[in-house]
Amino acid sequence: MSKLRLGSLYQLTSVRFRLILREPEAIFWIFIFPILLAAGLGIAFRNRPADVYPVAATTPQLTQALAADKGLTATTMDQQAGVRALATGSILLLAVPEAGGVAYRYDDTNPDARSARLLADRAIQIAAGRRDAVHAENQLIHETGSRYIDFVIPGLLGMNLMGSAIWGLGFSIVEARQKKLLKRMVASPMPRWQYLASFLLSRLIMLVIEVAAFLGFARLAFGVPFRGSLWQLAFLCVLTSMAFSALGLLVSSRAGTMETASGLMNLVMLPMWILSGVFFSASRFPALLQPFVRALPLTAANDAFRANMLQGVSLNHLAAPVAILLAWLVVPFAVALRIFRWR
């Protein structure tokens, strides 16, 4: 008997899995889209080498002094041409010799022009024989983990887990209800818990493929760091996915049409896309909103992923986000089971 019970759970799960694989759009949204998004963001926000500022001077001596600085490109032009170049933005600063010194023409509201002013002045003072009072040395760091792509990959991971769980469960369940398949299933001796469990199990299988493909891409293409334990990261992925599955189950527990369901799903997900720190830090929102923002499951998931991947924080120190995710797993699941409409 228990063997047969397991048989029906196996059948239900394999049917779910097959149905996902036979849906080309689902494959695109689950596997391809997040990778495209990561690639697009990675290219758009790539770190460029430090800028070189264009400046000009009215005498060749000054130009030579300015060109000695690696942060500046200097050209010689007469005053009239220089003023025109300043106005069109093709140079940031014009150095003009004055009685007993030099005058800098620049716009002090432009941060680049202010930087150019500092560099230009330093270059001209050094050329005139200034010596540093204190010896200084530069140690340059271009650390992975602090780039925008490093910030955004854990956020995209959370967003992707949310979308695939809520859409995957929500649409399938509501479609089955709309097509009277749900009613047909409960008219058979199928144990009801197995029907819901089959969604969670197929989600877990998909999760492995989905997360491996996405994080593998992030590692290979951008060298995103994995500083924490991979097992703990896997646990966080499973917990996040199950919490969002429970939420998907709740969203789809009563909806009778696809239109209602997709409205509800957007209502649930839209605030999290904006508030939960996918593309920018959630701490930018005002303090008044913070308790609400912190309580959202996607905020907790993103915080936990970033702490694990970027800072190598272990699970022991992630009690708060883990507790929030657990609450989002247990409460919606219990409510969904109570109010679930089988027909």
Next chain:
Amino acid sequence: MTVAAIHPVNGSLATPTLLIRGLRKAFSDVQAVDGLDLEVAQGESFGLLGPNGAGKTTTIEICEGLTEPDEGKVKLLGLNWSTGADELRQRIGVQLQETQFPEKLTVEETLRLFRSFFRRGISIDESIRTSQLEEKRHSRVGGLSGGQKQRLAMACALVGDPELLFLDEPTTGLDPQARRHLWDLVDQLKRAGRTIILTTHYMEEAERLCDRVAIMDHGRVIALGTPPQLIASIGGEDIVEFAVSHTEGGLNESGRAQLDPAQLDPAQLDLAQLTTIPGVQSHRVDAALHQLSVSELHTTVPRIFAALAAQGLHLSEFRTHSATLEDVFVRLTGRNLRDE
């Protein structure tokens, strides 16, 4: 309106496979089932016949354990839904109205899924053979015709080798050929001795498939018996339909359609002369046609002709057919089965 309550001749009702007593169910303001009593014996093929909205589907879904009744008792195979639900689901087969199976699964995968829910039952091969879906075994459900989908639904109802089979409008929406194909399938199941309960609003389907029929209207059983018994209960075995006119040449088909029934009023036609003819049981007007319920067709028809000729009336249309369950329904309710 009389309720014909004719019980089957055999005495197998002592241990009915299905027993319904005092069943009531209301949805908001509609009384869908309004005091229903039924008994179905083992091995019987029983039909619930009635127009849409008569309460057939509500009744069958209460029997299937999908809907909770407001009042009344339902016993199947000696069990009831409150205590024996798990066992009952193992022992009954269910085909619902308009179930859409997942389009991207194959016939075989769908059957394998449903088979896995039952502790005992027939093999996938056998269910595919029985439902004559051998050629479609590896086809996706989305590519099946309406008749094939309906046979798949039937096969899903049969995988558990049920003792009691519920079919809710099994042929609604099918073309005539697919319908006959499905009837043959039900015939086979009947011959195998399975108890079948089906709903339909096609009288010919009920006559063809059912040993016994309950005619339902507004949530009640208004007639119960074997199809021949029910037909006999309205008095005549044949129905004569005709239209008359005073003018020579009569009316053509399109003319009749526009004819106001008032123009066929008894002032024009002396009804008493017709209804006193021996063998004429009753008269009514439907869709501008006079309908006589008649026994002894061969002696009655010449007398009808004579009576009409004596009144100087011209027959613009005349036909006869054997009385059907449709005529029974019309006699009992004054409406056609498919009016709604």
